[in-house]
Amino acid sequence: MRALALKVLPALVLAAIAVVPVGVRATPSTIFWAPSTPAVQAFGVMHLTYDTYFSDRAAYPIDLGATVGVLPWMGLQAEAGFDLLYPSVAGAEAIELPIVLNGKVGAPEDVYFRGQPAWALGAFGVGFESGSNDQHVLYGVLGKTLPHIGMAQVGAYYGLTEERFRSAAGQVNQSGLLAGWSSPAIDAPLVDKIVLAWDVQTGDNVLGATGGGVSVYFTPTIALLTGPVFFFEEELQPGGSSWSWSVQLDVDIDFSPDGGRRLP
Amino acid sequence: MMDIAFILIPLVFFLVSWLYVKAYDKLSERS
Numbered sequence: 488m489r490a491l492a493l494k495v496l497p498a499l500v501l502a503a504i505a506v507v508p509v510g511v512r513a514t515p516s517t518i519f520w521a522p523s524t525p526a527v528q529a530f531g532v533m534h535l536t537y538d539t540y541f542s543d544r545a546a547y548p549i550d551l552g553a554t555v556g557v558l559p560w561m562g563l564q565a566e567a568g569f570d571l572l573y574p575s576v577a578g579a580e581a582i583e584l585p586i587v588l589n590g591k592v593g594a595p596e597d598v599y600f601r602g603q604p605a606w607a608l609g610a611f612g613v614g615f616e617s618g619s620n621d622q623h624v625l626y627g628v629l630g631k632t633l634p635h636i637g638m639a640q641v642g643a644y645y646g647l648t649e650e651r652f653r654s655a656a657g658q659v660n661q662s663g664l665l666a667g668w669s670s671p672a673i674d675a676p677l678v679d680k681i682v683l684a685w686d687v688q689t690g691d692n693v694l695g696a697t698g699g700g701v702s703v704y705f706t707p708t709i710a711l712l713t714g715p716v717f718f719f720e721e722e723l724q725p726g727g728s729s730w731s732w733s734v735q736l737d738v739d740i741d742f743s744p745d746g747g748r749r750l751p
Numbered sequence: 752m753m754d755i756a757f758i759l760i761p762l763v764f765f766l767v768s769w770l771y772v773k774a775y776d777k778l779s780e781r782s
Contacts, residue, residue, distance in 0.1 A: 531772040533765070553761060555768040559775060571760060584756055742772040 516554065516566065516591065519733070520698040520716050521688035523665035524640050525605035525630040527593045528556035528566040531743035536570075537736040540716060545726025548572040554589065555742075562599065565592045572620070587620050588613040596632060605630040605638075612646075623647035624694075628665055637670040637683075644688065654691035655722035663690030679704040684712065695719035698733065708739040 516526045516534070528534050538550035554568025567590045575585035593607030608627045614620025628642030642665040646652040652661040667686030675681045685699030700714015712735040721729040 531775075533768055551761070553764055555764075557768075557771070569760065569764060571757065573757070586756070586760060742769050743776065 518640070518667035518669055518686035519684045519700060519712065519714065520696050521644075521665050521667070521686050521694070522589075522591070522609065522611055522626060523628055523642060523667035523686040523688065524638075524669070525593050525595075525607035525628045525642075527564040527591055527595075527607060528554055530556045530559045530564070531741060532556050533740045533742065534566075534568070535738045535740065538733065539735070540731040540733045542726060542728040542731045544728050545724075547725055547731070548574055548585070558592075562594055563592060564594060566590065582616045582619055584615065585620065586614070587611070587622075593628075596630070607642075612651075618650070621648050622651045622694075626665060635671065637668055640667040640669075640686075641665065644690075644694075646692070646694075652690070652692040652694075655720050658691065660690045660692045660695075663688060663692075663695065665689075675703075679706055682710075684714075689719070691720050693720065693723045700733070702737075708741075710737045711735070712737060 516522065516524055516528060518524050533553055533555040536550065536552045536554075538552070540547040550570050550572055552568060552570035554566050556564065556566050558565040567588075569586050569588050572585045572587070575582040589609065589611035590613075591607050591609030593609075594605065596605045597603055606627070606629050608625075610623070610625050612620070612622030612624045614622065624644050624646045626642060626644035628640055630638050630640035632638045644663060644665055646661045649659055649661060652659060654660055665686070665688055668684070670683040672680040672682055682702040682704070683699070684702055685697070687697035688694050696716050696718045698714060698716030700712055702710050702712040704710045712733075714733060715730055716733055717730045718724045718728070721727055724731070
């Protein structure tokens with residue numbers, strides 16, 4: 488009975504992620520700007536994020552998010568999370584509940600066969616306010632760690648809500664490429680390590696941008712990521728800015744007694 | 752409304768996640 492419960496409990500969570508319906512940003516596990524990474528939160532580890540994107544003209548809403556790893560298997564991992572975006576003004580009115588959901592399934596490298604890339608399929612921007620935060624983006628990513636270079640990642644996305652994916656000229660651009668790179672850990676004095684990161688999300692729409700920066704890990708579970716983001720459609724961005732600076736605080740909290748890595 | 756959402760949503764998410772992991776731990780220990 489307990490063995491059955493051990494299988495049923497994660498399966499119920501996976502089903503809950505699958506049935507969640509699919510302009511604003513959302514943060515599942517990301518590299519810098521976009522979810523262009525196959526990384527999935529480890530089982531029992533909650534990731535908290537506080538993201539800001541600002542320029543001298545305007546800023547994106549502050550993003551307060553949480554994502555947790557929910558499957559205790561190596562061959563199929565999953566994460567689920569949400570973001571609260573404040574202030575929540577859309578037009579003349581504030582969004583009453585500025586929450587967007589995200590979810591992702593995937594597996595790390597080399598679990599099925601030697602040389603197998605990491606993979607992930609997911610959704611983000613799952614909001615409930617029609618006309619404002621209902622982007623409903625599906626995406627998939629592959630990633631491979633290269634010696635001395637770091638992890639290279641590539642994938643694609645498709646936004647289900649046509650109205651949220653228009654260029655400044657009004658053309659519909661619902662899809663694009665995702666690509667990213669994260670460096671190997673770099674030793675640095677006074678801190679745990681430094682990691683460089685870059686990614687791009689193509690498309691003449693509100694999400695089209697490229698950005699990169701440096702992630703300073705003060706401890707293995709607390710990091711500050713900072714750098715610029717350059718937008719492809721500046722007319723669609725806050726204040727018509729062509730770029731923003733980003734500061735992102737990331738914290739991992741491990742709920743499990745033995746490090747959240749109780750994977751076989 | 753903002754105050755309620757801002758406090759309750761993270762709190763409930765945190766508690767549900769914690770309870771889920773603890774429940775799995777308990778079941779794992781007993782089986």
